[in-house]
Amino acid sequence: MEVALKLGSKLGRKRNFDKDEALEKAMFLFWENGYLGTSITELTQTLGINKPSLYSAFGNKEQLFMSSLDFYMRKYGHPHLKKLSHPEELPFKERLYDFMTSIAESMTDSTLPKGCLFVKTSCEGSEMIPVQITSALHNIVDDNNQFVINVLEAEQERGEIPKEINVIEYANFIDTMLMGMGVQAKNGANIQSLQPIIQLTVAAIVK
Amino acid sequence: MEVALKLGSKLGRKRNFDKDEALEKAMFLFWENGYLGTSITELTQTLGINKPSLYSAFGNKEQLFMSSLDFYMRKYGHPHLKKLSHPEELPFKERLYDFMTSIAESMTDSTLPKGCLFVKTSCEGSEMIPVQITSALHNIVDDNNQFVINVLEAEQERGEIPKEINVIEYANFIDTMLMGMGVQAKNGANIQSLQPIIQLTVAAIVK
DNA sequence: TTAATTATGTACCGATCAGTAGAATTGCAA
DNA sequence: TTGCAATTCTACTGATCGGTACATAATTAA
Secondary structure, eight states, X not given: OOOOOTTTOOOSOOOSSOHHHHHHHHHHHHHHHXXXXXXXXXXXXXXXXXXXXXXXXXXXXXXXXXXXHXXXXXXXXHHHHHHHHOSTTSOHHHHHHHHHHXXXXXXXXXXXXXXXXXXXXXXXXXXXXXXXXXXXXXHHHHHHHHHHHHHHHXXXXXXXSOTTSOHHHHHHHHHHHHXXXXXXXXXXXXXXXXXXXXXXXXXXXXX | OOOOOTTTOOOXXXXXXXXXXXXXXXXXXXXXXXXXXXXXXXXXXXXXXXHHHHXXXXXXXXXXXXXXXXXXXXXXXXXXXXXHHOSTTSOHHHHHHHHHHHHHHHHHOTTSOSSOHHHHHHTSOSTTSOHHHHHHHHHHHHHHHHHHHHHHHHHHHHTSSOTTSOHHHXXXXXXXXXXXXXXXXXXXXXXXXXXXXXXXXXXXXXX
């Protein structure tokens, strides 16, 4: 067996850049300018590496975007989710508020690109976007939606929200509002203008 | 004065395509694939005219997009607005419902591109989009927002909604939900899944 | 009929796109 | 020290990008 595991291999010249740092820089570029709006040349300049190094480390543009999207969800997407269910001793109303506020703050953070990478990319044109990316984005929609549904069902069990409500519809309501907030943030909305929207949403969900 | 008005001029060879029909086809392409995702070559093929004719009739890509955006708003944007205020004899609750449903139906219409041209384009990357386009999109946000605010204020006067509510926040709430519906529709949501969201939104606005 | 004017068709421009070939460099193992 | 493996560098590929020069065709006014 000549084939060595890439991770375990100690042979050959070492790459002179940190792969995770480079991935984060790439993610920020995609977040700022979208998939079509980000060129390989701009990536090499921002990451400080040349094309062959980039292709060797990350595959092609599509694969680099997929890795960037994964990085984004792990660092800027999923961490918000736990605020919806924790801390458990907090009333659900407060948790929902903190959850949405946490996302809104990220979307309007002046040190981060405006809006949400997922919302922005999923709004880009159809034909020019690789189907693998489109399908990954659809999976993110479904997963997040299912997560909210699960939490709402759990809260029904705990008696925090009425058993009569349709949790699928309520989850859709929350998710759609969050997506809209992403569009607003991309268009320059600040946290102050999103705060009342969140309060209205929470009030509509938890009486 | 040698300068003749373009509209009045009867000189020279006549163009052998209908400018409005061509503009509508261009608008549909931008609606489907976005600004960056639509190339001049694809435009010439779809419109059935060659590049010099396209440039002569519509200026450059940026100006063609601006005309397309204007066409879109006139035909697929503004017509919804009047449902928010008319017919006056209808309760505001029903008008708000019809208004949002009308937009949702357009966003999910199987004979039209999924979603909303305005939402999709405003989510495209920053650097590669001409500033004139970005600013036009911001104006659309502001104008639509102001329109909803005006209607809400009028409804306060008529006693359809309480005088105590903050109409700016409520207008923002409605607009943000509509933008979110645009993202959902782009990601494949159908009218059936948007309908409950609309009902929840209406219920949150008009008790 | 002629001159002026506008549109069309072909063929092209420089710039940039994503992606790569191949030589030189670096590092570890034997 | 030698040999192999992995990375880096320069330079390049063919394709496509937005946009245009120029000659020809069509239409109207004089």
